[in-house]
Amino acid sequence: MIDCCSAPGLLPFEDALTNMLASIKPITLNDSETVVIENALGRVLAQDISSPLNVPPHNNSAMDGYAFAFESLALTDSLTLVGRSMAGQPFQGVCQAGQCIRIMTGAKMPAGCDTVEMQENCQVAEPHNEKITFLGKKSVGSHVRYAGEDIKEGQQVLSAQHRLTTIDIGVLASLGVKEVKVMRKLTVALIATGDELKIPGQTLTEGDIFESNSFVLAAMLKKLNVNVIDFGVIEDDFQAIKTAFEQADLQADAVISSGGVSVGDADYTKGVLDELGEINFWKIAMKPGKPFAFGHLKNSIFFGLPGNPVSALVTFHQLALPALLKLQQCEAEKQISLQVKTNTDLRKSPGRMDFQRGVLSVNEQGENVVTSTGSQGSGILSSLSKANCYIVLPSCQGKVKAGEVVTVQLFDHYLI
DSSP, X not given: OOSOOOOTTOEEHHHHHHXXXXXXXXXXXXXXXXXXXXXXXXXXXXXXXXXSSXXXXXXXXXXXXXXXXXXXXXXXXXXXXXXXXXXXXXXXXXXXXXXXXXXXXXXXXXXXXXXXXXXGGEEEOTTTOOEEEEOSOOOTTTTEEOTTSSBOTTOEEEOTTOBOOHHHHHHHHHTTOOEEEEEOOOEEEEXXXXXXXXXXXXXXXXXXXXXXXXXXXXXXXXXXXXXXXXXXXXXXXXXXXXXXXXXXXXXXXXXXXXXXXXXXXXOOHHHHHHHHSEEEEEEEEEEXXXXXXXXXXXXXXXXXXXXXXXXXXXXXXIIIHHHHHHHTTOOOOOOOEXXXXXXXXXXXXXXXXXXXXXXXXXXXXXXXXXXXXXXXXXXXXXXXXXXSEEEEEOTTOOOBOTTXXXXXXXXXXXTO
């Protein structure tokens, strides 16, 4: 470790994130709508959900077998079969002492019964199958699922600001909930800038490259369940970029551009933002992604991402995504981090927090280890495609030798 952490003119990553989140006002509960649960996946709840019933609603069997009162076996191991309880067709009478009921998995426990024995541990007498002998050791309450064991009536199941998952939809259905109140969808505008950029399908000429940022950003935004307006590629022209930003600001809650926030002769985005809005900061002590702009337009917030694909993706993931979650009234999502040994040397100079790309795996000794994906250049998108985690090296950190312990941050569902 090196004590010198200075990065003149650069805002520390942590301060940038804190300042940005503090300046964002989320959409309000007035911006909500009611949707059926079939259309609720990925939406952010605008209400707490409490259970209107017990789940399961009644005591039921966890096995195919025989239900009985445990005390009936105090004097004998054989009971008289007097009925059946099927899922959806419960036994209607009362099971008396010395009797048992044939029961199927999920069927309601008959009145008078407190225990179930699986059919494999029972012997059925011939010829009329009226006597059931219970083999082996038994215990009271075996194989019974109790009413409210999963969810109790009145229990809060889901909280407002929670993003609904596939499992949540199933839980809502199990409660009999048909529709829920959710926050409205955000609208996010994407703008790519650069004369050299071509859309896949077009023909590259000398000096051209294919534009990829808007595609990967749109894919990540899709997992946020937002409406995306893609303005396509805008030429390196001040007025053209200004017009695109003005139109985007009229239609979107957030505007995301890639490219043009550096200090080159054709980097016009920063100048446009200076004219149309308020820039909070635009140089971050992070790698990749030093040139990053954040601020406010008249009607929206904006994020100016670097043009290099790795820098654009990492700054979006680490900075813009948490901001959009807050704007969306979504609860903060915690990143999973681990302390592991690195298998490889890691190049690093003090001054900026570094998000290197790595592969977390288990070695022959059963230990978690991380291996660099190789070259960490900001234009090498394959370094992210091969990875399953970031190797997060703090700003004070210098080079790292193989065998040293580092922090890894697992990729979340927005990246995989």
